[in-house]
Structures are given as structure tokens and as C-alpha cells.
Amino acid sequence: MKSRSTARxxxxxxxxxxxCSTHDVWQAFADRVHAERLSKDVTDFARDVxxxxxxxQAMADKAIQHFAPEYPVDQMAVVDxxxxxxxxxxxxxxxxxxxxxxxxxxxxxxxxxxxxxxxSFINGVLGAMLQNEAEFTAFLNQAESSPTVIE
Numbered sequence: 001m002k003s004r005s006t007a008r009x010x011x012x013x014x015x016x017x018x019x020c021s022t023h024d025v026w027q028a029f030a031d032r033v034h035a036e037r038l039s040k041d042v043t044d045f046a047r048d049v050x051x052x053x054x055x056x057q058a059m060a061d062k063a064i065q066h067f068a069p070e071y072p073v074d075q076m077a078v079v080d081x082x083x084x085x086x087x088x089x090x091x092x093x094x095x096x097x098x099x100x101x102x103x104x105x106x107x108x109x110x111x112x113x114x115x116x117x118x119x120s121f122i123n124g125v126l127g128a129m130l131q132n133e134a135e136f137t138a139f140l141n142q143a144e145s146s147p148t149v150i151e
Contacts, residue, residue, distance in 0.1 A: 007042045011049035015082040052089040060088040067128045079113045
């Protein structure tokens with residue numbers, strides 16, 4: 001598995017744990033990095049994903065709810081909503097990875113960790129966001145005007 005893919009898996013596992021518990025995000029991150037014995041490159045990118053996704057969670061949830069209104073975010077599978085949050089962060093804020101690669105990585109995470117229907121759901125929501133570029137850009141602009149940093 002490529003280092004960025006490994007980092008995304010690690011980030012998803014941390015975000016999933018934090019979403020399902022009252023665990024501290026950075027303690028969960030440290031525990032996962034230690035348990036997996038990750039390289040510096042993998043650790044650094046996983047930290048970026050966790051930091052960025054956590055900071056933009058409210059914006060991402062609004063975007064998800066807007067583009068998938070029949071699926072309330074708080075009732076969505078924990079894996080699905082965290083994969084979507086990560087992809088939204090990477091598309092809107094990180095922007096070093098081509099959008100098609102981000103979508104492919106999100107779908108692969110859904111295949112590995114989600115239900116049988118998760119890959120098509122993830123692909124559909126991200127596709128809807130990108131097909132309605134003007135609306136999605138509004139969410140992007142909102143995120144850029146009010147970024148939050150988690151320490």
C-alpha cells in the first residue's frame with residue numbers, strides 16, 4: 001500500500017475512534033501511530049488529514065447534508081461520514097492530490113471499511129458535490145473564510 005493510502009487508513013481509524021467515543025483525538029492518533037509503527041511521511045500526512053478534517057468538520061457536515069439530504073449526517077454510518085469528511089478536506093483545502101485520485105481513494109476506503117453499498121454512496125455524494133460546482137464552491141469559500149485550527 002502506498003504511503004498516502006496508509007496515512008488515509010490511519011486517519012480514518014483515528015477519526016472513527018474519536019467519532020464513536022470520548023477519546024482525545026491526539027491520544028488516539030499517538031496510540032495508532034505507535035501501534036502501527038508508521039514512517040515519518042505516513043505519520044505527517046495522517047496528522048495533516050486528521051487536523052484538517054477535524055477543523056473543517058462542521059463545514060463538511062453541512063456540505064454532506066446539502067448534497068445528500070435524504071441521509072442525515074448524524075444517522076449516517078460513522079465510516080461513511082468520516083470518509084466523506086476526509087475527502088472534502090482533501091479536495092477543498094489540501095489540493096495537492098488530483099480530485100479523481102481523492103475520489104478513488106475515498107471509494108477504496110469505503111470498499112475496505114464500509115458496507116456493500118458504501119462505495120457507491122461515497123462516489124455518489126462526492127460526484128454530486130463536484131457536478132454542482134457553483135454550490136460546492138460556496139462551501140469552499142465559506143471554509144476558506146473561517147478556517148479553524150485544532151491543536
